[in-house]
Amino acid sequence: MSKLLIVGTVAFDAIKTPFGETDKILGGAGTYIALSASQFDIESGVVSVVGDDFPQDYLDLLTDRNVNLEGLEIVKGGKTFFWSGRYHNDMNTRDTLDTQLNVLADFEPNVPKNFQDSDIVMLGNLHPAVQLSVIDQVKNPKLIVLDTMNFWMDSELDLLKQVISKVDVITINDEEARQLSGEYSLVKAARKIRDMGPDYVVIKKGEHGALLFHKEEMFFAPALPLEEVFDPTGAGDTFAGGFVGYLTNTNDISFENMKNAVIYGSNLASFCVEKFGTEKMLNLDKHEVDKRLESFQALTQFEINLA
């Protein structure tokens, strides 16, 4: 069985949307990535840190889904990373209301021996120094996938560029791709970002889908148009988790197979946004996932006979 290593935050989130709000609930990039990847029959492990205020029940939710938590440090007397945000009416933009780094401030990742030979490494959004340290600890992975955001472009650009130069795939949203490249056209932006290192660039456009770039080829996966979007939190991480989970499971990192991975990622992300936080991802059944995959096919496949 192929192995997936995930590094990313395991955290508390408090979320406000036009449809309601939550108290502190289970959140964090590492959590969403792991829950999404756990839809596939793979061996996965999370490297992260929490305080001892983090409930055992939340940890059990992950281990119940065969997510290995040997790499999850629990800091005695420490407080878990906390993020709070409010979404605007369009659900595409949000304000951060509060960020408490807590134990994340001094986090030094420790990749368990059993995951140092992981096939695929998913670097969730975190300080580039943490991402670099994880890259240094793994031995010849087949594929390293990086997720990051504008916050690190603003504050740690040099370090981030070092990380970018060492990865195979970068996932980034459209505005961030523009910021990183200085190009408005996403085609040009992707080309400039490929020049920084990654062979593959995935540009996430939220409700407008995701683009995969490789050399001069492009592939596009729409987001499934939904009746209701309750909470976009974690959608990008769920997408990434589906992407790497599928690639790990199929053990095939060709461009053709990455197209499928993008579709699987979009499919899983479409569930994530239908409930608050991780609720929907914790209660997904395989039948539902497969059925929606058929909707994705119906949504995008056509038959034109080209001469």
Added chain:
Amino acid sequence: MSKLLIVGTVAFDAIKTPFGETDKILGGAGTYIALSASQFDIESGVVSVVGDDFPQDYLDLLTDRNVNLEGLEIVKGGKTFFWSGRYHNDMNTRDTLDTQLNVLADFEPNVPKNFQDSDIVMLGNLHPAVQLSVIDQVKNPKLIVLDTMNFWMDSELDLLKQVISKVDVITINDEEARQLSGEYSLVKAARKIRDMGPDYVVIKKGEHGALLFHKEEMFFAPALPLEEVFDPTGAGDTFAGGFVGYLTNTNDISFENMKNAVIYGSNLASFCVEKFGTEKMLNLDKHEVDKRLESFQALTQFEINLA
């Protein structure tokens, strides 16, 4: 050969974009629709009005492409409709700088006898009263397609709703679909709009593609990601022209064939935006169009074997 009737403005446009600006050039919804539809081997005619300030050269550009202009009234001493607009940096939003209705103010459309039995009728964006009059003049067309915009929702909603109740397909942009339906979710918006009359709803999302809704089915065509977008003017009309041109040519108005029509429309629209005004559409060759259609297939087609 199947017949397509087009009603829409034939006009002068003056356009400013971040890449440059034009003086008065050939424009108008009817023009863009006709140029796009002329890519197909069909019989098409335009119903519209211009002043005698409109150059014969511009009319020749249409008749050279087998567009019948019997239904184009030329008002002696009248001035042609003029629109001027400026696009913002994102190219998705624009300000109207000037609108001079001129001969359009008193326009009473006259469908030539030879086009009263058209198979497909394309009602380009115009006063709903003009659209209603054209509907009254045609005899049992197989399909009536309506394009409209928020301006008529604000000023002539009752009349517009009469038109909507009489058409088979409506094409409308995402913001307008939300305004017309009062629903933010495009899935819900399309359902409410279908309840107003049309069996098919096409929601145009500009650079984010187009959605086709029919009963509880959906189809999505992306916009082709481009190196450069010089001028979005006419893209929606070019899309509509490709859509109805393909349907007229294939003489098949099934949902399956409408998917192809949406792809053809998106394909042609992707050319329109690459130069100012109609320039690119006037110089398209079939080889180029077919080649890009292959790019559309590569962009969206994937092979997942569902159990």
